[in-house]
Amino acid sequence: MEKLTRDIEALIYASEFGITTSEIKQVLEAASGEQLDDSIILSSLEEIRHYHAQDDQVLELRMVNGGFQFLTKPDYYQTISHLQAHRAKKKLSQAAMETLAIIAYRQPITKLEIEQIRGVNCDYSVQRLLEKELITIVGKSESVGRPLLYGTSELFMDHFGMNSIADLPKLTEIVPESNVIGHVTD
Secondary structure, eight states: OHHHHHHHHHHHHHOSSOBOHHHHHHHHHHHHOSOOOHHHHHHHHHHHHHHHTSTTOSEEEEEETTEEEEEEOGGGHHHHHHHHHHTGGGSOOHHHHHHHHHHHHHOSEEHHHHHHHHSSOOHHHHHHHHHTTSEEEEEEOSSTTOOEEEEEOHHHHHHHTOSSGGGSOOHHHHSOGGGOOSOOOO
């Protein structure tokens, strides 16, 4: 049982993205050639979660977007934020962030609709977001010309630590009431 738990811990650690219990089971069964019971895997995951919940551990086991990941604990935010500042050149531009926000809130959405909201051409921003795999092509619109529809990707969910789009903050939480124009009606 202890070896199984360490194997699962290694899989989570080595996984670039969150890893689901079914993926863990498939990999372990392929590696060992034995059938595994889901309850054993869940028990091992709970043991790993408990171990990493201790104060002397830097990482914690969290479920993000349906998969398990190791994330640093909030206590280390300041230290990690300094690392992120050193890697600022990899950050998205303001235009790309605006484009990403529009896609996240209005998906699925066409490039033309994004441009109508932003008021400027967004070819470069959409291309950069596709390259960084934060957005993906989710289909084609039924409108004239059948333009591509864009939506957020699994990497977007992982990067922002969300399980679903419903986890996005509500616009009323972001935009202060002082920015509202006109009369608000119920």
